[in-house]
Amino acid sequence: MRGFRNKEFLALFVAGVIVAGCSGSSSSTETSESSVVDTSVAEITTTTTTIPIVRAPLTGAQAPDESVIGRPAMVVKIDNHPKSRPQWGLNQADIVFEENVEQLTRFAAVFQSQGSDPVGPVRSGRLQDIDLVSSLNGPLFVWSGGNAGVTAKIRKSTLVDLSHSVANEAGGFRRESSRVAPHNLVADTTKLWTLAKPDAKPPVPQFEYRADDQAVPTDAKPAGAVKISMDGVDVMWEWRPEVLAFVRSQDDRPHVDMQDVRINASNVIVLSVTYGKSGSSPVAKTVGSGEVWVYTAGALIQGSWERTDPLKPFVFKDTKGAVIKLTPGRTWVEVIRANSAAHIPAGIDVTSVAYP
Numbered sequence: 001m002r003g004f005r006n007k008e009f010l011a012l013f014v015a016g017v018i019v020a021g022c023s024g025s026s027s028s029t030e031t032s033e034s035s036v037v038d039t040s041v042a043e044i045t046t047t048t049t050t051i052p053i054v055r056a057p058l059t060g061a062q063a064p065d066e067s068v069i070g071r072p073a074m075v076v077k078i079d080n081h082p083k084s085r086p087q088w089g090l091n092q093a094d095i096v097f098e099e100n101v102e103q104l105t106r107f108a109a110v111f112q113s114q115g116s117d118p119v120g121p122v123r124s125g126r127l128q129d130i131d132l133v134s135s136l137n138g139p140l141f142v143w144s145g146g147n148a149g150v151t152a153k154i155r156k157s158t159l160v161d162l163s164h165s166v167a168n169e170a171g172g173f174r175r176e177s178s179r180v181a182p183h184n185l186v187a188d189t190t191k192l193w194t195l196a197k198p199d200a201k202p203p204v205p206q207f208e209y210r211a212d213d214q215a216v217p218t219d220a221k222p223a224g225a226v227k228i229s230m231d232g233v234d235v236m237w238e239w240r241p242e243v244l245a246f247v248r249s250q251d252d253r254p255h256v257d258m259q260d261v262r263i264n265a266s267n268v269i270v271l272s273v274t275y276g277k278s279g280s281s282p283v284a285k286t287v288g289s290g291e292v293w294v295y296t297a298g299a300l301i302q303g304s305w306e307r308t309d310p311l312k313p314f315v316f317k318d319t320k321g322a323v324i325k326l327t328p329g330r331t332w333v334e335v336i337r338a339n340s341a342a343h344i345p346a347g348i349d350v351t352s353v354a355y356p
Contacts, residue, residue, distance in 0.1 A: 054066050054069060055328070056068075056069065056094065056112065056113035057069070057112065057202060057203050057204065057205045058073065058094035058095055058110060058112045058113065058203060058205065058206060059094050059113055059328060059329055059330055059331075060205065060207070060209030060326065060328035060329070061113075061328040061329050063113055064113060064114055068112070068113055068114070069202060070202050071112065071193055071196065071200070071202060072112075072136075072137070072138065072139060072140055072160075072193075072196050072200040072201060072202060072203065073094075073110055073111070073112045073133075073136040073137065073139040073140070073202070073203040074110070074111045074112065074115075074139060074140040074142060074189060074192060074193065075108050075109070075110050075111075075129070075133045075136065075139045075140065075141050075142065075159070076089065076093075076108075076109045076111065076119050076120070076122060076142040076143075076187070076189070077106060077107070077108060077109075077122060077123050077124065077125050077129070077141075077142065077143040077144070078090065078106065078107040078108075078109050078119070078120060078121065078122065078123065079106065079107075079120070079121040079122070079123040079183055080098075080104060080105045080106055080107060080233065081104060081183055083179065083180060083183040084121045084123075084179070084183040085250075085255075086255075086256050086257050086258050086260075087107075087120065087121065087257060087258065088116055088118050088119050088120050088121075088186060088257065088258050089109055089111070089115075089116030089118075089119035089120070089189070089257075090107065090109060090257050090263050091257050091259075091261055091263060091264065091330075092111065092114050092115065092116040092119075093109035093110055093111050093116075093330065094110055094111060094112050094113050094114075094330055094331070095109075095110040095206065095330070095331050095332075095333065096108070096109045096110070096265075096330075096331075096332045096333070097109075097110075097132055097133070097332075097333045097335055098230065098235070098332065098333070098334050098335060099126070099128060099129075099132065099282075099284055099335045100230055100231040100275060100282045100284070100335070100336075100337070101126060101231070101281065101282060102231075102280055102281060102282070103231055103232045104231060104232040104233065105230045105231060105232065105233050105235075106123060106126075108129055108132060108133055110133065110136065110139070111189055112202070112203060115188075115189030115190055115193070116189050117172070117188040117189060117190050117191075118172070118174075118176070118186035118187065118188055119142075119186060119187055119188070119189050120176075120185055120186035120187060121176070121179065121182075121183050121184055121185055121186060122142060122143060122144050122164070122173070122185045122186060122187055123143070123144050123182070123183075123185075124143055124144050124145055124146045124150075125141065125143040125145075125146050125150060125154055125163075126146070126150065126281055126283070127150055127153060127278050127281070127283055128281075128282070128283045128284040128286070129141070129154070129159075130153060130154060130157045130159065130310070131284075131285075131286050131287055131310040132284065132286050132335070133159070134157065134158050134159065134310040134311050135203075135204070135206060135310065135311055135312050135313045135314075136203040136204075136206070137158075137201050137202065137203045137204055138158050138159070138160060138200065138201060139159060139160065139203065140159075140160045140162050140192060140193070140195070140196060140200075141154065141159035141160055141161060141162060141163075142162045142163075142167070142171070142187060142192055143162075143163050143164075144163065144164050144182070144185050145163045145164055145165055146163075151163075158311070160196070160197070160200075162192055162195060164185065164187075167187070167192060167195055170191060170194075170195060171187050171188070171191050171192045171195060172186075172187045172188030172190070172191040172192065173185065173186070173187045174186060174187075204313065205313070206313040206314070207267075207313070207314075207316070207325075207326045207331065208323050208324075208325045208326070209325055209326050209327070209328045210297075210325040210326065210327060210328075212328070214325070215297075216296060216297050216299045216301065217301065217318065217322070220299035220300060220301045221299060221300040221301075221302075221343070221345065222298065222299055222300075222345060222346035222347075223239050223295055223298055223299055223300040223343065223344070223345065223346060224238065224239060224344045224345055224346040224347060224348050224350065225237060225238040225239065225344040225350045225353075226268065226270060226293065226295060226300075226341055226342065226343055226344060227341065227342045227344065227350070227353060227354075227355045227356070228270065228334055228336055228340060228341045228342075228355075228356075229336075229340045229341075229355045229356050230334070230336065230340070231282070231337075233250055233251065234250070234251050234252065234355045235248065235249070235250060235334065236248070236249040236252070236350065237249075237265075237268045237295065237332075238350065239295070239298045239346070240264075241298055243264070244266070244297075244298075245264040245265060245266060245329075246264060246265050246266075246267075246268050246295060246332075247262045247263070247264045248262070248263040248264065248265075248332075264330075265329070265330050265331055265332045266296070266326070266327045266328070266329025266330055266331065267294065267295065267296045267326045267327055267329065267330075267331040267332070268294075268295040268296075268331070268332050268333075268334065269292060269293070269294050269295070269316070269331060269332070269333045269334065270292065270293040270294075270295070270334045270336060270341050271286075271290070271292055271305060271314075271333055271334065271335050271336065272290045272291040272292065272336055272337070272338050272339075272340075272341075273285055273286055273288075273290055273335055273336070273337070273338075274288075274290070274338070275337055284335050286307060286310070286314075286335070287307050287308065287309070287310050288306075288307065289304060289305060289306040289307070290304065290305055290338075291303075291304060291305070291338075292304060292305040292316050292324075293341065293343065294316060294324045294326070296326050296327045297327050298346070300343055301318055301324050302318065302319060303316055303317050303318040303319055303324055304316075304317055339356060340356050341356060342354070342355065342356045
């Protein structure tokens with residue numbers, strides 16, 4: 001594997017700000033006739049005020065701007081065809097779901113604490129998207145469109161339809177001249193957010209997070225990497241302790257964005273699900289339960305996922321029944337078929353482990 005490129009960034013973890021104020025004064029008066037000095041000293045007081053950290057709901061990290069906290073989540077369907085790479089916006093999304101489609105994968109990138117102008121390439125939605133992202137509290141759903149059946153079901157769901165035909169120029173949709181259709185449709189999240197309804201609500205947190213000073217459980221396994229066989233794509237996430245992040249490869253090549261920055265995340269969730277089928281399209285069943293591997297802070301926590309209602313977030317618990325908590329920061333969720341991931345312990349040469 002190649003290392004980080006020279007433009008790759010250090011992971012950001014911002015601490016709270018403490019403001020301290022200290023004031024004091026003294027005065028003295030001398031009487032010449034008696035040579036008596038009368039000195040009075042004001043009491044010195046110190047007040048310390050801690051400003052609470054305002055955390056973004058979908059990262060658990062400090063929000064870059066308090067004004068964004070109240071806006072709705074936005075889900076953008078992003079292409080992963082070879083002709084669509086590199087993409088715009090994957091490193092700005094709070095959460096990214098990678099899902100199997102027809103012999104390839106596609107991303108459902110969730111934006112809330114920050115956006116991306118442009119974002120894309122934007123592609124079509126799938127039936128599985130409805131259950132996958134409905135827990136985001138009526139998210140804006142940005143997609144290029146779909147067949148009549150998928151379109152009807154998305155419009156009947158809690159997702160807010162901002163397809164190319166609906167949002168069009170108001171959402172900044174346009175064709176990027178450096179790409180070929182259909183892998184060249186982009187939009188602007190800044191413009192798309194202006195199309196949210198006045199009563200749009202922010203998302204509820206999708207995960208639980210550790211406190212800044214809280215370590216991972218002692219029985220977590222030190223992780224070097226994880227290899228995943230998605231449909232048509234071999235994916236690997238490697239832990240890089242020098243930047244406190246996992247970095248992504250596709251087909252044994254570093255996956256970078258349009259800024260030539262390696263795709264990275266604080267957490268990688270490997271969610272094992274059953275895939276059904278609708279016509280030629282896979283349909284991930286994300287209501288129910290199954291196995292989960294949570295990669296966080298350089299460690300693997302194994303456990304199970306459960307979800308009884310698509311309007312509610314996933315619940316992740318370890319083998320002892322305790323809720324699995326993530327590192328505050330951005331999260332990728334790999335929605336995999338059963339038995340298609342291979343854990344690589346720390347210290348093991350990743351090339352010595354085959355894709356499952």
